[in-house]
Amino acid sequence: MPHGRNYRDPRRINRRARNLARQRVLAQQVSCAICDRPIDDAIRWPDPMSVEVDEIIPVSLGGSATDLCNLEKVHCCCNQLKSDKSLAWARRKAKGAPALKPTAMPFSTSAW
Known part of the structure; x- marks a missing residue:
């Protein structure tokens, strides 16, 4: 997330719309x-x-802080789990399924 003098947090730009x-x-x-x-x-x-x-x-990835289509009701612990990851990733983690990358390859050893 960008920081500095010119950075304006999208959650605070239109506080009224965000609160509504x-x-x-x-x-x-x-x-x-x-x-x-x-x-x-x-x-x-x-x-x-x-x-x-x-x-x-x-918001850190360009999402809207005020668009109802981008907002959802969640538990605090689930929100912390999700962090800035995708919703699909968080759902897999919350349900206990492994969150493997699509390029992950199984590790195997050979008995030489």
Whole structure:
């Protein structure tokens, strides 16, 4: 993510639009977009199962912080797991499936 005097955080440029979009996402009664488990809106931060709003395409990779199509409701722990990775990667990790690169080759040894 770029830093410096001229960098402007997209999440803060239009704070009002961001807050309105977050409120709409948080009002939805849906399960976590990453792990598919229910979200209890009564659980508050810093509990790992508290609710957060995640950008599907991270802002650091050009995603919108205000577009409802790029925002989803998730658990805090799931959001931390995802970080700036893809949604598909985070879903695989949350479900315990290996997150292998498509170019990964199995390692084998020979008994010479």
